[in-house]
Amino acid sequence: MSQFDRSAGTDASADRDGDRDGPAALRTESRVLPAEVFATLGNDTRVAVLRALLELGADEAPVSFTDLFDRVDIDDSANFSYHLRQLTGHFIRRSDEGYEFRSPGRKVVSAIFTGTLTERAQLGFFPADGACYDCGGDLHGWYVDDDLSVGCVDCGAVQVSYPFPSGGLDDRTTDELLQAFHHYVRHHYCLAADGVCPECTGSIDTTLVRDPDDEALDVAVEHVCRRCSYRLRSTIGVTLLDHAETLVFHSDRGVDLNTAPFWQFDWCVSDRLTTVVSEDPLRVRVTLPCAGDELRVLIDDTCAVTETTLVE
């Protein structure tokens, strides 16, 4: 399990039967709001219809109602017709010959099923700079199932694993990819630490969590979005990556935290350098070593820095 955890707390499976019985066929692409799009698609049968259209060759020729109904796992033809109607207009087109995709429907299918119908982007193992926080071994990166990870091939410790859109792999060498990944993850965590949800820009509540479940950490930072319930968990250290004194302390010693991959720093990927100094209220100290000196950062239960001490 990585120290970095990211999950959406929203449940997109809500069915909106009953309030969408209106003039679906009259809606145009431009009039359909994103929320409506997701509400329309937040139903297994409708997604199954789109998938069946693809599998039955709707890209080439319209598919008949009977063929579609046979293909989708549903017994009630009236219920099936209802779901089909919800998709007709914006996502699919109905003609005398049958059903075929409209462009938004085809795009949805591509987005949803690329992973199962075509080869997923994968990349592994390529060398990454830095040493394992646990055993000092060499680091490697790999990309599987939309997650980019950097970990140790000797002991298996994962320094970081975080979702990274596969388009970010295009036209980049593995070194460039790691650099982009560093910026992307660092900004996500720092944005959350600054109170802005990286997913929806809503307000984030940040707290320290003692002994988090399923984590290798004794203390972690948890960010939860009030608006979309997006949840991010990380080490405390990673939230210090844009803290002014932390940046200056490192740059005075020749280390640029903006560009140096954060997973090279023990204090970012483990809690070995994190000490609990008070349980109630929870207060922790993170010790940042650099070039023989130390910056000791005291943090309160909201993850705010309350005091820093330089030890030379």
Ligand SMILES: [Zn+2]
């Ligand atoms: Zn290791």
Ligand SMILES: [Zn+2]
């Ligand atoms: Zn949010």
